[in-house]
Amino acid sequence: MKIVVIGGNGQVGSRLVPHLAAAGHEVSVASRAQGVDAVTGAGLDAAPAGAREHGRPRPPRDRP
Numbered sequence: 001m002k003i004v005v006i007g008g009n010g011q012v013g014s015r016l017v018p019h020l021a022a023a024g025h026e027v028s029v030a031s032r033a034q035g036v037d038a039v040t041g042a043g044l045d046a047a048p049a050g051a052r053e054h055g056r057p058r059p060p061r062d063r064p
Helices: 013-022
Strands: 002-006 026-030
Touching: 002 013, 013 026
Parallel strands: 002 026
Antiparallel strands: none
């Protein structure tokens, strides 16, 4: 399966990516350094073709 890990260079993602790859998945990393903003969704259109979308970023909530 093709998987794009948002924040794949971060604390959790950097540990997750090798496990997914070892399990035989085709893993791509998306991060702020690559122009991907997980809050606004900017840059996600450049995710590799064929990757499934399982959690679309939500816009930030207004907090009182």
